[in-house]
Amino acid sequence: MDSNTEVVSAARAGLAGWEALVERYSRLVWSVPRSFRLSHSDASDVYQCTWLCLAEHLTRIRQPESLGTWLVRTATHQSIAVLRTRGREVSLDLWEPESTLPPPDEVAVTNDRHRRLWTALALLNERCQRLLRIAAHSPELSYAQVADALGMNVGSVGSTRSRCLAELRRKLEAHR
Template sequence: MKTNTEVVTAAVVGLSGWDALVERYSRLVWSVPRSFRLSHTDAADVYQCTWLSLAEHLHRLRDPEALAAWLVRTATRQSINVLRLRGREVPPDRWEPESTLPTPEDVAIGSDRARRLWAALTTLNERCQRLLRIAAHSPELSYAQVADALGMKVGSVGSTRSRCLAALRVKLEASR
């Protein structure tokens, strides 16, 4: 088996030495970005950048026997750069298209709806107001929890809620 010095010298001179370098250290270079838990695509980018960097600096390599450490150090720096850049990026699924931003008309209509809703809610009896407020602000509560909070029977929560919503609908229709 050839030494690193022989393989590096062959790589500087021609392609066959380069192939031997890639074959010898490919798994090592791949292991670095994967140890940073980069995605396959990002790991492939780090892998390619590491080999490109070696190709650019191969003729200046001082100690060919330390090539493994040089490759690990270079791949580590590339991996850290990828992580740093990914931390600054906003994933596309978090982008808000401009069309979802409310227009002044949307704000005005929403404010009017909210005002009418709260005005209609205050005309309901106290029991309905409390029940609908709990339903709106704490939808994760079970009927048992709502019944306990309002001093009601568990079996009456659903039907009372339905009656209160129907009464609220009537009052909202009348306020149009």
């Protein structure tokens, strides 16, 4: 299951889909109450309430691809509600260090960008996929080494890479 649409559909259908959904977004949901510096027990309550809200609204999610944003907003509202209830005291939970994770909205945006990039890359032909993967993961390789690895002429590596990048850009733009 790659897309959020598939995962949400599977979650609506049964427990295995729900587990995939929780696995995909667990760290994101947990990071929100921790970013509010809630105690471990308050953060756990927010975490559980966020998933409960999703379970209650799962059949009404109209844009599964925006689920990460929905979860961040829900966890944020839950965290603010806990702060209002508990007062403005700052938890000094000595058992867990302060989170060094990036803010949840950055995580959601980054995950969305990565998902869109990998989806667009998968739509390219195999030759472009292999060439772009080599270029991304081993930029130190010479054109001769890349050509040898892919069975291409050395002179066509640069122009092929340019065409593949242009096609990747078009696919990314088409899936915005």
